Amino acid sequence: MLIDSEYVIETANLNVYYGELKILDNINIRIPRNVVFAIMGPSGSGKSTLLRTFNKLILLNPDARIKGVVKLFGKNIYNPGYDYTEISKVVGIVFQTPNPFPHLSIYDNVALGLKLNGIIKSRNEMERRVQEALEKVGLWDEVKGKLKMPSTELSIGQKQRLCIARTLALKPKVILMDEPTSSLDPSNTRKIEDLIMELKREATVIIVTHSPAQAYRISDYVAFLFSGRLIEVGPTKELFENPSQKLLKDFLRGGYG
């Protein structure tokens, strides 16, 4: 399904409504390959909603309606026949609050997607993939002796890294992150930020953040959203040094959010 497209994600005239309420207003955005792309803006600006349009999770909300196009590697994912199974082969997501499945063990959390989608059948291969994913997030040494323990036994920072491992196990080409560090302490935040910069070698990371400092530290490109509109988008350095819009200038100075 991977079409040789210059951009991993392209939206065209994307509008999102919750009932009658317009959440996203005519978003046109293009995200290149193997970069860290930050979406920032104050609370309620529609960042998380925009992120969820990239893998259709938005449609789990029964009130949500979509108008416009979201292309994933050149193909509109809102065309019929494009289901979650298809999307999950390419796109993974990490949520704001760590949410490993509480009834499953650490091992099963990572193995679940591979197992239930029938991607891997042999046990050895599965163990190798689980270990590989846990090593990538730096969790392997901490949990290798207690893989069968419930995931709820982990600390919150470990839980979030487990969630990233759960996503990485499926080897996604695009990784969506919805404020992944907002419930973590500085040391865990640091670990995850380092990980994000490494991940861009093999995938494109799209991260939602309300913190300009974080966007500056880790991203190559940044998009600024304000009340559902895309105000400005461009390479991070340029945008931070030379914001053209007043709204963005105020945001960077700490005026909002």
Next chain:
Amino acid sequence: MVLEHKKARIIKDRVFTIIIIGLTILSILPLFHITIEICIRGLQAIMQSKLDFFFGVPSPPGSSQLGGIWPAIIGSFVTVLLASLIGIPISLLTSIYIIEYPKSVLSKICDKLALMLTEFPTIIISLFIYIVVVVPMGTPSAFAAALSLTIIMIPYITIQAKEALRSIPFTYREAAYSLGLPRSKVIFTIFLGIARRGILTSILIGVARALGDTASILFTAGAATYSFYGLFGHAGAIPLLIFKFIQTSYENWIQLAYGAAFILTISTMMIILILRLLIKEVKL
């Protein structure tokens, strides 16, 4: 003046507390009385008959021997088991449907209907099964009784299971779909797993409810006293035996009724206790 005011307040407070405590005791007194009465008289009956109480049939009325309640025990077991086999899958699927398709008209109807059914007089359910099953088949039976109990069970399990599923945070739904799991796997491996304690509790409540219900099988079981006649023959049940025997004037049958009441109470309590201990809560 100020002091007096304060005093009055303290007295008012005391009086009110005493009234509340008194009313509380008053309301739980019958419960204690029933439990103690059943335990004492029930245990006496069981002690007198020993193992024969569980494996024997009732002695003839007026005899000095008690005999046992085996036909009622096996009748209850078979009818409740059959009711569970039919009722539990229907209830769970209904609760899943209500949660997964909240906007459909059918789902809203199911939701309201389940709630109404819990308040429904169970004697009417017995009458209903009598008309649609017992009359055409020409005889009351364990099968007809099981159908009555199924109807008793379904709304309880449906409502409790629905609440258990509803309490799962939305973020797990998002995570499950983002891993590409098809809807059936999201429901059966993720949701039922996270809510397993709530779901099992719902099943227990339904089973316990069916085990103790009398009115719903009044016209449908046939209340056999001396034997179990198979799935399509007359069947006894523990609550029916209590209902029938306690009204007689034969001392040995009245004692049997108390023994049966004790068994019923204990088995209901045991089901709930054992499963509470066995099933661990999923911490979120």
